[in-house]
Amino acid sequence: MSPDLLALIGRSALDTLYMVTIAFALGTAFGAPLGIFLATSGKGELFAAPVANRILGVIVNATRSTPFIILLVAIIPLTRLIVGTSIGTTAAIVPLTIAAAPFIARIVEAAVREVDHGLIEATLAMGATPLQVVRKVLVPEALPGIALGLTLTIVSLIANSAMVGAVGGGGLGDLGIRYGYQRFMPEVMAAVVVVLIVLVQVVQSAGEALARRVNKRIRRA
Template sequence: MSWTEELAQRWPEMSEVLWYGTLDTLYMVLWATVFSVLVGLPLGVLLVTTDRGGLTPAPLVKAVLGAVVNIGRSLPFIVLMVAVLSLTRLLIGTTLGPTAAIVPLSIGAIPFFARLVETAVREVDREVIEAAHAMGARKLTIVGKVLLPEALPGLVAGLIMTVVALVSYSAMAGAIGGGGLGDIAIREGYQRFDDYYLWATVILLVIIVQAAQSLGDFIIRRVSHR
């Protein structure tokens, strides 16, 4: 039996497994992205505004936030997943499944996205900020109506980079029972020496990453020509 005939014979069973694995991966990545933005965006802005020369200089706060972000970024994700197992069990009630995987995914992505936000916000022309100051704008107004809108293309680019990283992280989460395509690749592909499952998961992960990158590029082009 040729490989095409074998694939055609096995596809009805494989397609169902891969479909639910893809949904689990998208579920993990989506919620981890939401939490990364909710925490990472203000954290990245604070890294800029509390720096010397920022809107609200606070060197001690900046040092503490910077240290926290650096520690979060320095841990390999596979180590981070194991390190937060107790926290995951406390919050979710289990360490297995896609919902449990959202906890380490979010913790790993928040400092990553925060640094990207910091970089994007720092690139905003200081003359624009000074002009807003001269017109009597409040600090929160400057952040909400000057810094973030001017940094929007960079923020979108950083968000897409975070999503791509989360897809990679979600695949690694399968190593400890996180579910999704990574779990299928390890359990069905690697442990059972099944190349069909292994390559199918690789192709699906590539498609997800390419789709996210294409969507991000489209949005960046739109917001860059406002």
């Protein structure tokens, strides 16, 4: 493989990391608070708002159940409105974020609901406010599950970032399609697959290590 192709693979990998990192950060910023609200806004819960809970739950489920490739095409007008174009790595961040946020919301919701209800009641009995319960009990206790769930989210984003290459989104997926498929260069396609596998393995290992570390810290506390 020529040095030019190796450099192109390197730039495409950086584009993929750029898309995934920004989309993950934005998805977490929107999805994590939403997940906490969904877990604590049911009838009789900390922030009881059952109507809002049901409405947001329907929206989250609808977004999650939409195949990413359909979502990618369906929100092209929104992508153009936000970033001025529907092509390129920056444009790809919009659908990636919209796909990630509800996924993260459900992950955080599930992790928070796993926290022992007795801890919540004990904290409330000591005079804590609902926000203090969330900050000092729910989030710390749910951190191991959240860490594993966010790891899964990043892996999913890497896969989706390869898919945006089909519509000119840039990154490794775009490289694999333009060179590996359209120009009949199987060595490029193989290199793209290897890089994606390495990225996923690194993310998965780091996420599992973080979850173990957080879990040990909670147990020591």
